[in-house]
Amino acid sequence: MRGTKRDAEAVLAEALAAASQGKFGLAPSALTVAGLLGVWFDASRRKWKPTTEACMRASADVWVEVLGAVPVAKLTAADVERALTLFERERKYAPKTCRRLFTVLRCAMRWAVKRKLVGSNPVDDVEPPAIPRREVRVWTEEEVARFMATAARTEKYMLFRMALATGMRLGELLALRWEDVDFKSGAVHVCRTWQTRPLLKG
Incomplete structure (x- = not known):
């Protein structure tokens, strides 16, 4: 500042x-x-x-x-x-x-x-600035299967699979480390995030 x-x-x-x-x-x-x-x-x-x-x-x-x-x-x-x-x-x-x-x-x-x-x-x-609500459209099982079939041919397949399985955000996925994954219990611990966007955007 x-x-x-x-x-x-x-x-x-x-x-x-x-x-x-x-x-x-x-x-x-x-x-x-x-x-x-x-x-x-x-x-x-x-x-x-x-x-x-x-x-x-x-x-x-x-x-x-x-x-x-x-x-x-x-x-x-x-x-x-x-x-x-x-x-x-x-x-x-x-x-x-x-x-x-x-x-x-x-x-x-x-x-x-x-x-x-x-x-x-x-x-x-002062009234806080309003944030318009956006309707979230959820994929059907057929759409998920079609997407994953295409994703399987790319190097980002595991990234997409993890996102669909856990609901994690992109920044959280990109910041994952091996120590965040508990293979015995099958749990993934979200401990950090990765800033991929500008702090202020229009």
Whole structure:
């Protein structure tokens, strides 16, 4: 994330000191959305897996680019709604991506409220981006048999067979290791996933 980390930490320390003196919800004007996201990210990253951390960083960077200069104390629900409209209409982000961006900013702001840096979270007043429901069509036994007959002639046959037998996702299949397979019990343990897609996509 862009911005001076040292400056952000100094501002946060000042704000936390004010909170400890009973001056709740009085984040200094120097504490911007970018600064808040930076310290929130550093405080939270130890709880995340590497793939989650990378996703959170990419999402936070988007907010820094769009609302980074806005003082946290002056951030409004309207600011957030305008940004979400920008993501959807101009940047053409997918609904799931918009929902993830929304969730990241909401988490950061809730973190700030919990630490008495702001009195309320304006993101809570914004309706989360909707994710359209898609009807899932399940293959028939005949379609599965026809597909596997064709797949048997390819080098990816075992990959397809494992996917159909377990319902595992592609990233989970690609990340499998021999030690994840218990041949005695016939069980496969999903311990990790492989990131094969861009973190933010339109």
